[in-house]
Each structure stands twice: as structure tokens, then as C-alpha cells.
Amino acid sequence: MNLFSRLGRTLRRALCLAILALSSASIAQSPASLTYSISLLSPEQHLVEVQIFLPEGTAQSELQLPVWNALYQVRDFAQYVNWVRAKDRSGHPLAVRELNHSRWQIQGAERGAIVEYQMYVDAPGPFNAQLNTHHAFFNLAQILMYPVDGRSAALNVRFSHIPEGWRIATPLASSFSGEEFTAANYDRLVDSPVEIGKFQESDFDEGGGHYRVIVDADSGDFDLAKIVATLHKIVAAATSWMNDRPFETYTFFYHFPRGPAGGGMEHAFSTAIDVNAEVMRQSLDALTSVTAHEFFHLWNVKRIRPQTLEPIDYTKENYTRALWFSEGVTSTAEGTIQLRAGLLDEEQYLYRLGEQITELERRPAHLTQSAEESSLDAWLEGSGYYRRADRSVSYYNKGELLGVMLDLAVREASHGQASLREVLQWMNDNYAKKGRFFNDSAGVREAAEAVSHSDLGAFFTKYVAGTEEIPWNDFLRSVGLRVEVVPNTVTDAGFTASRNFDGPMSVNAVTSGSEAEHAGLQAGDTIIELQGKPAGQESREELTRLNVGDTLTVKVRSRRGGDRELKWKVGSRQEVSYEVKNLDQVTDQQRARRTAWLKGEAQSAMENSGVAGTAK
Numbered sequence: 113m114n115l116f117s118r119l120g121r122t123l124r125r126a127l128c129l130a131i132l133a134l135s136s137a138s139i140a141q142s143p144a145s146l147t148y149s150i151s152l153l154s155p156e157q158h159l160v161e162v163q164i165f166l167p168e169g170t171a172q173s174e175l176q177l178p179v180w181n182a183l184y185q186v187r188d189f190a191q192y193v194n195w196v197r198a199k200d201r202s203g204h205p206l207a208v209r210e211l212n213h214s215r216w217q218i219q220g221a222e223r224g225a226i227v228e229y230q231m232y233v234d235a236p237g238p239f240n241a242q243l244n245t246h247h248a249f250f251n252l253a254q255i256l257m258y259p260v261d262g263r264s265a266a267l268n269v270r271f272s273h274i275p276e277g278w279r280i281a282t283p284l285a286s287s288f289s290g291e292e293f294t295a296a297n298y299d300r301l302v303d304s305p306v307e308i309g310k311f312q313e314s315d316f317d318e319g320g321g322h323y324r325v326i327v328d329a330d331s332g333d334f335d336l337a338k339i340v341a342t343l344h345k346i347v348a349a350a351t352s353w354m355n356d357r358p359f360e361t362y363t364f365f366y367h368f369p370r371g372p373a374g375g376g377m378e379h380a381f382s383t384a385i386d387v388n389a390e391v392m393r394q395s396l397d398a399l400t401s402v403t404a405h406e407f408f409h410l411w412n413v414k415r416i417r418p419q420t421l422e423p424i425d426y427t428k429e430n431y432t433r434a435l436w437f438s439e440g441v442t443s444t445a446e447g448t449i450q451l452r453a454g455l456l457d458e459e460q461y462l463y464r465l466g467e468q469i470t471e472l473e474r475r476p477a478h479l480t481q482s483a484e485e486s487s488l489d490a491w492l493e494g495s496g497y498y499r500r501a502d503r504s505v506s507y508y509n510k511g512e513l514l515g516v517m518l519d520l521a522v523r524e525a526s527h528g529q530a531s532l533r534e535v536l537q538w539m540n541d542n543y544a545k546k547g548r549f550f551n552d553s554a555g556v557r558e559a560a561e562a563v564s565h566s567d568l569g570a571f572f573t574k575y576v577a578g579t580e581e582i583p584w585n586d587f588l589r590s591v592g593l594r595v596e597v598v599p600n601t602v603t604d605a606g607f608t609a610s611r612n613f614d615g616p617m618s619v620n621a622v623t624s625g626s627e628a629e630h631a632g633l634q635a636g637d638t639i640i641e642l643q644g645k646p647a648g649q650e651s652r653e654e655l656t657r658l659n660v661g662d663t664l665t666v667k668v669r670s671r672r673g674g675d676r677e678l679k680w681k682v683g684s685r686q687e688v689s690y691e692v693k694n695l696d697q698v699t700d701q702q703r704a705r706r707t708a709w710l711k712g713e714a715q716s717a718m719e720n721s722g723v724a725g726t727a728k
């Protein structure tokens with residue numbers, strides 16, 4: 113909780129006025145360091161106005177608005193900039209020249225300048241920026257330009273015209289007023305989301321760390337005490353697994369919207385997560401999974417970071433082969449953290465592992481696109497065609513499975529002396545804590561080989577850089593498991609669909625000869641409603657609940673515009689599922705190895721602590 117939120121209303125108003133007065137005065141004086149002022153000018157019209165106070169410098173100063181931020185897609189935030197203008201400290205206009213759609217040159221800025229622009233911001237969710245009459249949530253890279261020659265400079269940011277009763281929550285360090293914040297540089301600034309509104313708040317301490325929980329949602333949709341109890345378990349499990357806590361304070365931002373939602377964005381000192389309100393009322397499972405994932409990112413990708421993502425180039429795509437590790441292995445860790453926290457049991461974990469194997473095996477592209485290529489091609493994920501099962505695999509899905517198999521491979525190669533935990537801790541010690549970045553897959557291999565004292569080249573060549581079928585049973589045998597291929601009859605709606613991160617659900621492919629095709633569904637159609645409900649993250653579950661012969665009703669919008677309602681009967685098809693089962697005979701040794709594996713610990717470590725006494 114920040115100081116400002118504890119102050120009484122009258123005092124707060126007085127302070128507000130004082131700050132406003134200070135702000136106007138400082139325009140004339142112009143601050144010595146780079147300062148941003150963000151005015152929540154018009155919530156009704158979703159307009160913010162930004163002022164950038166440039167310190168004295170070169171005559172021609174260039175400002176750049178990022179074209180992408182955090183999410184690996186070029187989104188050209190400049191499309192929302194209504195106008196840009198500049199003046200000197202005396203208020204005389206300075207010439208502003210647009211160099212390209214996202215870069216502007218200010219002339220005559222040698223004695224400092226004030227650059228002003230207006231932006232429309234109304235995109236909901238953790239990957240976006242939004243101002244409306246309910247709240248503001250900002251990823252600052254989407255609204256703040258940076259001086260091209262001054263991205264590493266320390267800076268200040270303040271907010272003005274904040275509606276009555278709204279408070280500010282952000283991991284940024286605040287000054288005494290609570291409305292002005294500081295950051296060591298632009299990258300740190302834009303890694304710090306900001307929520308401004310009438311949110312609910314809680315906090316707790318765990319293992320020496322302080323945690324803030326900010327929830328902006330209808331109070332009937334969630335139980336804050338239950339969320340906090342779950343977070344306690346997650347942060348304790350993750351920090352003990354990594355044997356590290358590289359922060360004093362960490363902030364969880366949650367939104368539980370009624371409409372389509374789902375997803376989380378990682379930051380070094382915080383995370384922002386959206387879960388649909390309906391999903392929240394049913395159980396905390398979705399929140400638990402995404403929270404474990406995003407929290408682990410504070411190490412993997414934020415601190416254990418591939419060299420190919422540094423320094424960030426905000427002007428174009430940044431290509432990396434490492435997302436199978438940075439995202440996928442974060443999903444592997446998400447499972448382990450939940451197991452260690454007691455939020456998932458062995459049966460549930462193995463069931464989910466089977467689901468992940470099924471997902472990969474059912475995508476024909478697993479034979480044509482490697483995990484590294486899927487990482488490089490992340491920038492194509494906005495395309496519905498690219499998301500087809502015969503075009504791409506998911507670096508989340510394959511990467512998570514590679515994390516599980518690498519864990520088992522390291523255990524085998526090191527005779528139980530090491531595991532994925534040691535790989536991650538080695539990377540944390542040798543890269544993150546030394547301020548170094550790792551060399552994509554080669555850097556992961558270096559760590560895995562260092563802790564296992566073995567050559568793991570074949571693993572990386574075949575399954576990470578290559579598209580060889582992963583021999584699941586060869587890996588799973590050591591823990592007494594095997595994969596069983598189970599043929600079954602599944603319902604078939606006659607089409608596949610997917611969403612871009614916050615986009616609508618679009619039809620990727622329609623099965624030739626299917627009822628869906630006869631009803632008139634076409635690839636490229638956008639699904640607006642499914643069974644009378646707005647299409648979104650929950651639609652996938654809606655489809656899985658259908659039985660053969662049920663009538664499916666969808667409202668779709670064609671690519672040329674025009675909505676239509678289509679109905680057809682759900683059919684069936686033969687498909688195989690992959691289920692993870694016990695071997696017919698599970699030895700004591702395999703059982704002991706499995707216990708250590710599910711705990712995320714090297715077998716030797718567990719034996720030394722006396723947990724798994726039966727192992728040889």
C-alpha cells in the first residue's frame with residue numbers, strides 16, 4: 113500500500129492541488145532530468161495527453177514510440193497518436209518533423225524542450241493500455257516515446273487529472289506525493305505497469321519478501337482472501353525452488369472482466385493477469401496456473417534472459433530462437449511450482465502432461481517446424497493461417513514438453529545428481545546474477561551439460577533445433593511411466609479456430625465435406641457468438657462439452673463484412689490421445705526417481721535430506 117492511499121480525502125485534494133501547481137511551475141523551470149507527465153485528460157473519450165520535458169542537449173532531438181512491447185508482435189502504437197507538437201522553455205513553438213510513422217525529430221531543442229502529444233488508448237487486458245471512466249491501466253511503452261539518444265537516462269513520471277477517488281498502483285518507486293515516480297531508465301520504466309482507479313488491495317509477507325495484490329474487478333466475482341492464500345503458496349514454492357528472491361517487493365495486478373479475457377504479462381517486479389469473471393467464480397485453477405507461470409518469469413526471461421532479446425530494439429522485430437525455453441520451460445516450471453505448492457497432485461499433473469503430448473502430436477507441423485523455428489516465427493502469430501495445425505507448433509507447448517524431457521535427461525545423465533532445478537539455478541547464478549545474457553539454445557545446453565557433466569548435444573540437435581519425433585517412452589521409463597496411445601471417438605465441430613492474443617476467434621480451417629462446410633462456414637470467418645455466448649477463451653471448453661448430434665449455433669462475420677447465424681449438427685471423428693500411464697511393473701527405484709522428479713528436486717538432494725529413503 114502506498115502512502116498516498118492512506119491519506120484522508122481533504123489532505124489528498126490539497127496535495128493534488130499543490131502538485132498541480134508544482135507541475136505548472138516546473139514547465140517554466142524545466143526539470144534537469146528527463147520527465148514525463150501523463151494527463152488522464154478525458155476518460156470518456158479515452159484520451160491521454162503526454163508531456164515530455166527534454167533536458168538540455170543537442171539541437172536536434174529524436175523521439176521514438178515503440179512499435180512493439182513485451183508481446184512478440186509488431187503493433188504500431190503510433191496509429192493512436194492524434195498529434196505531436198513541441199515548444200521551448202519559454203513556450204515558443206519548435207518545429208516537429210515526422211521521420212517515419214513512429215519517430216519524430218524536434219528542432220531547436222538544445223536548451224531543452226517540451227514535447228506534447230495526444231493518444232487514444234482503449235485496449236483492455238494485460239498487454240495493452242486503456243483509459244476509460246472505470247480505470248486506467250497502462251503498459252507505458254505503448255504511450256511513452258523515448259529520446260533515441262537517452263534511453264539509459266534516469267527519469268521521472270507523474271500523472272495528472274486523476275479522477276476523484278482514484279488511486280495509483282505501480283511497482284515504480286514513488287516520491288512522497290504518491291503521484292510522481294522514478295525509474296533508472298526507460299526499459300525499467302516500461303517494464304512497470306500502472307493501474308489507476310478504485311481497485312481493491314491486499315498485501316502479505318513471505319520469506320522476507322513483500323507482496324502487493326491489486327484487484328480491479330466486481331467484488332462479487334472473487335474472494336481476495338482466497339487469492340492471497342493461493343499466492344502465499346505459489347511464491348513460497350517458487351522462491352524455495354530457485355533458492356532466490358531477487359526483489360524486495362513484487363506486485364500482482366489482476367482484472368476479472370466479464371467479456372473475453374485470459375492471459376498474463378510478466379515483468380521483473382510485477383505481473384498483470386486477466387481471468388474471465390465467470391471462470392473465476394467456478395474455481396481458482398486458471399488464476400493459479402497463469403500466476404505460477406508469470407511469477408516464474410521474474411527469473412526466466414526477465415533475469416535469465418537470452419542475448420538475442422538484448423538490448424531491446426523497440427523499432428522492429430527482435431528475433432530469438434529461445435522462446436521454447438523462455439516461455440515453454442516457464443510452463444514446465446509452472447507445473448513444478450504447483451506440484452510443490454500442493455496445488456496440483458500427481459494424477460492431475462500426469463493427466464495434463466498427456467494433454468500436452470496429445471496437443472503436439474496432433475499438430476502435423478511438429479514434423480516440419482522445430483521449437484527454434486517456432487520461436488523465430490512468434491512474430492507471425494497474428495496470422496490465422498500461421499496458427500493452423502499444419503503450419504506451426506506452439507513454442508509454449510513443445511517448449512514445456514522439452515523442459516520435462518530435458519529434466520529427465522539431466523537426471524539420467526547425472527545419475528540423479530542434477531535436475532532442471534540445477535539447470536535453472538546454474539543459469540541464474542552464471543548469467544542473471546552476473547548481468548550476462550545466455551546464447552539462446554546453446555546457452556541452455558551449456559548449463560545442462562555443466563550440471564550433468566555429460567554431452568547433451570543429441571538432445572538439442574534432434575528435438576530443439578530439429579523436428580525428430582520425441583521418443584516419450586525412452587524419457588519416461590526412468591520414472592516408471594509410459595505413454596499409451598488411446599484411439600477414441602471425439603466430437604468434431606467440423607472446423608478449427610484460434611485467437612490472436614486479444615483478438616477475436618477466427619476460423620483457421622473448415623473440414624472438407626463436414627456439416628460445418630455445408631452450413632456455409634468459411635476459413636477466415638470471425639466467430640462472434642458460440643451457443644449464444646460471446647466467443648472467447650471459454651469457447652474451447654464450450655466446444656468440448658458438445659455431444660455427437662448436438663446442434664451448434666454460431667454467429668459469424670465474414671471477411672467481407674456481414675453477420676450471419678449458422679447452425680449444424682456436431683459430428684465425430686476418430687482420433688488418438690496420448691495418456692501417461694504407469695509401467696506394468698514400477699520398481700522402487702523408479703518410484704523414488706518419480707517422487708524426486710515431481711518435487712522438482714535432484715534425487716541425491718532428496719536422499720540427503722532423508723525424504724526418499726527407499727532409493728538406491
Ligand SMILES: [Zn+2]
Nearest residue numbers: 405409439442
Ligand atoms: Zn509466459
